[in-house]
Amino acid sequence: MKKTFMGPRLRRLREERGLTQVALARTLEISPSYLNQIEQNQRPLTVQVLLKISTALGVDVQRFSDDDEARLIADLREVLGGGSLSATLDEPISLGDIRELAAGLPAIGRALLALDRRCREAEERVDALALRLGEDRGMVAGAPPMPYEEVRDFFYARHNHVAELDDLAERLFDAWSLQPGEVAAGLAARLARVHGVRVVRDDSGFGEAGFEDGPLRVFDPAGRVLSLSPLLEPGQQAFQMATQLAFLEAGEDIDRVAAGAAFRSEEARVLARIGLANYFAGALVLPYGRFLAAAEQLRYDIDRLGRRFGVGFETVCHRLSTLQRPDARGVPFFFVRVDRAGNISKRQSATDFHFSRVGGTCPLWNVYEAFARPGHILTQLAAMPDGRTYLWIARCVSHSRGGYGVPEKSFAIGLGCDLRHAPRLVYAKGLKLDDPEAPTPIGAGCKVCERPSCPQRAFPPVGGGLAIDENRSRFEPYAAVVRGAAR
Template sequence: MAKTLIGPQLRALRTAKNHTQAEMARNLGVSPAYVNLLENNQRSVSVKVLMSLSEAYGVDARQLVQDGAAANLAELRAAVRDPIFSEAPPDLMELRAALDHAPKLVRFFLQLHENHHGLLETMRKFNAGDGATELHAVRPETAIHNYFREHLNHFPTLETAAEAARAAIGGDNDDLYANLKRHLRHAYGLRVEVAGTDAMQGTLRDFDEAAGVVLLCETLDHINRNFQLAHVLALVSCTHLLDELVAASGIATEPGRARCRVELANYVAAAILMPYDAVRARAEETRYDIDRIATRFAVSYEQVAQRLTTLQRAGAKGVPFFFLRIDTAGNVTKRFNATPFTLAEQGGSCTVWNIHRAFASPGEIIPQFVEMPDAGQFFTFSRTTTRPVVSRHEPARRLVVTLGCERDHAHRIGYATPFDPDAAQMVAKIGINCHICPRRDCDQRAHEPLHVSLPIDANRRGSTRYQS
């Protein structure tokens, strides 16, 4: 007993009672310096002090001296020999010191190591099946998203090209459709025609460059006709610039490069319809009221939302936003990001996030403050949007568009005005999706996480079957 060390147990007991070392020393009849030595395992505990602890704090002395160190030492010794650590493992003296002085840190380390091996096992099982190729491949959409994010979703050369194109088009926003058709005809020899739904066979726009014809489906409204013509103008006026940017993306597959060209041309089209300085000024003036911005530039809600993510010019930045669009099944159909927020790639985003509830309130702005598992907080607002339907046999294509920014920028956005910025309870704790969310106390959990082992107690039932 004379050699028994109880530093971590003693410190935990004192902390639980909210006592200082001086207060504990008075209760035990010893000096504060002696309590400090005991807590740091620089003195072994005596029988007299153990008896004093039992009398002063009502604890069983046997619980204080119960030693699971041997088992913990063996587990820790095995963990540090894992091949993932490239250096020589700590010796026994260092391991014992860790157990004596930082037992909670050791527990965290061992739990992290266990979770790491659980994730490796899941990946091995996946890799052994039909999903091996998918596991190692980077999807084109992911590569494009990463490429845009590396540039903070802002391309200065495309902005300059768009400004030149808009100046060449001339005229007011009210006459933009006619002016776009005129400019395409005079500058590039392209004829614009509107064709019937049957003739277009489900296509909204068909650009035949060899024939010099741009066909637009009659189902497109005025706003979307403008965007499609601006997209064609981007393709023919920025050919070499688009080639350079696609090459710089490093995307290996031809379909991926073609998809990247489409997204870059969409960027130019939005910049033509909403010139940088003008749209940024309108955004700041209206506190990012998307409907008022859309009205000024004769564009759609979704077009404005996506354009706002690109306002990252050095010295003239707007609010850094992320953009997410989902369908009724929860699939992510488009995403752009100029923030630290981690966006879901393949749907299944968190049900605690009210992005899904927007479908129940078409046309209404649904705002929310959210917190990610890493404690990063964001302000988000969501609203439905619709896509053109080319056949009466197709269901209505209603989607939800969400914009979000870091909480520090929320005061610049009018949609955040009704919230109390100091109310902690207004922040919803969300994750990317259940498969990779580490939250242990979420009553909306639908799947056990791949990388965390959730403790299960057969005698208790939490709010979900994954929670004890």
Template sequence: MLGAKIRRLRKGRGLAQMRLAEMLGISASYLNMIEHNDRPLTVPLLLKLSEHLDVDLQAFSEGEEARLKRDLQEVFSEPLFTDLQPSALELDDLVNNGPEFCQGFLRLYRANRSAREDMDALNDRIASSPYLLASSHEVRTLLTSVRSFSEILHDNVDLAVEERQQFLSIVVEGAEKLTHQVVELLAFVTGDGMQGLMGNRASADEVADFAETQDDFFDDLDRRAEELREELGLGAQGLYPALISYLTDPLGIDVVPYADGQDAPVTDGDGAILSLQEGLAPEDIRFVLAREIIRHAAALEIETQIEVAGLGSDTVRRLCHDYLVDYGAAALLMPYRAFLARAQRERYDIEQLGRAFEVSREQVCQRLTSLRRPGDEGARFHFLRIDRAGNISQRVSGSGLPIPRFGGICPRWNIHAVHGHEGLMNTQILNLVDGSNYFCIAFASRVSGLRHGQPETHHALAIGCRLEAAHQLIYADGLDLANSDVFTPGGITCQLCEREDCLQRAFPSLVLIGQQGDEGATPSA
């Protein structure tokens, strides 16, 4: 599997096969066999390749290929591709020999999907908008009036001058009102009235891809956050006063408690005032303050990462900036070395870590996924967050668990069982069709509205690791991790699942269809 990657790296550096073979101390024919996966790649050769090609050893991992293959499998599970089902071997060849083509295809698919979703949202908006309904009714009424009086003028040529002038005035007035109404309607549809309707899903996916290629870890930003944490000088005053003090001096930012009518933190044009909404939870207030510190004091590190990402549009760069600011804020509140040491000592007890670092359980989980510093790593975690409708709003596949991008997740995952049970920490050993097993912890969160009449926000969250690492977690204590009878057989999505006996199947398995013809093409009872 690594042969094609070595060939791409060699060609990218303008090296002939014979020249690289000389540098490695092997024959050109042997290197040719390695590049075609006909010979294994030994550790000494891998180290030499890393040195002579000037790449990190991480570049030789198969994580990127596995992610591309997984994403392609998801795409081809869509109804659009029902009659096009490439085999696993064909996907392997495509991913290994044409990764840029695969990335381009996925980008095109996501843009197409985003456009279709935008059109659906636009249709819903047009059909349900009170303003559009009233405005379209007004336009029709004015059109009817102008047409009626114009017909009177046309059909009655013998009208008296005074009557004709009166009808002409009505037509002119109606036409002016109609013009004004149409201009307002066009401004609404093309301007702020529709702002935010056309979604940024494709842009968000591009940022997520970048984060995943970086293993959701940004060492320069982590180290800058550790420096800033030292500069805060907590002492006996505590975290919140230290954050306020640092914002005031040296950053020169005043924090004020409330701006009437606002629903989110607001900064003025120069960033000299940070206005916070009343009623925010203490951990959310601290996160907002940390974001503001990072936004100013780690601007160089953030901009450097954005340049490394090579992102295209301004929208994607803005989303990436927001993501990195959030990452830096978490790193400031939970500095790498201190947080990792405490996490290992507490055996990844989420509640205890939340209390120790004055953050929420969700913030703890997201931080746990980013402990990837070489030589000082934590357990590898996946993390996801869904709403009550099953929409995925956060996803990190750090443990290797394939979390779908384009469809709903398997209903057997325990994340679905915790909605409405905020005090419950639900554990599960999930067994996938390929034989891999994951230890999963799920819990629910509920955020009340900030004022009367505002709806509550409900999410279900899950974090987990490979079963082999579960003994490191306090949540596995007392469980028989070797007893496969307690494992939950599950899948990723229905279309990619080979389990024939699942009573919760919502869609046909395209894998089974490909293997059995039409058998298994309908959902189980």
């Protein structure tokens, strides 16, 4: 048996039994000073003493197992490092402090976990209530939204279309004589000629694994050097150069748009500027008029659009979700990027489709099936609980960011639109658009979905709507349970 220091647990056990150190030492046939050293973690708990404790006090030796402490440490690291309690901390808590807390004051550690769980449950109920009322979370909770929520809602309120930047990018595309699919050379020339910025592909400063360990680009304003990772593909290089040009040539326009949103915090304003610069970059690489005309001509075939404009699948999908110019609208898409764990790292909507903010998304959504079929485009007719039906396109994309042994990133990209727009898409070919039985019933997520008979339901919705009947094997609507009890 390795040296095990379990002093606080032994002290708590002694206090629970109402024993003094002298009384317990007499029972265990050891000296009071030896027992005091064990309780102070100055001496390890030996096998002989542990067996005497088990026999004399009638406790399971597993009470002194390292497993419980290890689990407590892992849970506390998660809560204090990224949970709801972490936002209230003025300084980070080290692993050493967490270990001491778990070993010396485990009851307080468990109390922190319980507090975090109640905070998350309260946040989920607020989110669910806000979703049902159609209100902003901050309006329901009485608290200001997080900075990233402010920025997300800003783009959502504009239907993911920023006309000022789209128009400016299109004018500059023509003024700089750029060509679709070949913009990288023109952007590099513009940076050099007008701004004296030299573009280099250099992996110094990006880490051994490329930009996996650092930013996508590094701009040195003093040396006038824009460093791009050598792992970037041509379309990605063009996007990064366009983003830098956004700050250099469209900075005033970006600031004006951001100022009009009246963000509550400086952090939100900074995030908005980055988002708007990225928007400008996408509009410059994929100019509105040319891109929309090509999309309509090719019936929104994503792969063919990518080849024509020299960009990847994700970039095309992202741009398709922004084509909402009042006098030249494209199909109003909603766009998502998720990982295998169900985390949504990107979501954009040009329409009124609501993504769940509570407890993940629907496992019946074809976006998750895409991981099992990498490289294939999957289609799905999906019916939401409100009766609306959508056409979803999903594909898994992977990014290799380094050499041997470096894990690659995999995401599922989802692009959806209302069923009435489906005939405009090449992906509707062969689908039974008029068959009411063809769509797959899905929801925004179990915690806000009210489908009582879904085979994939994980738990009842937050705030009620379903109950658990002890005589049945699945969730039932509250109303049905009440009627059954009345009968």
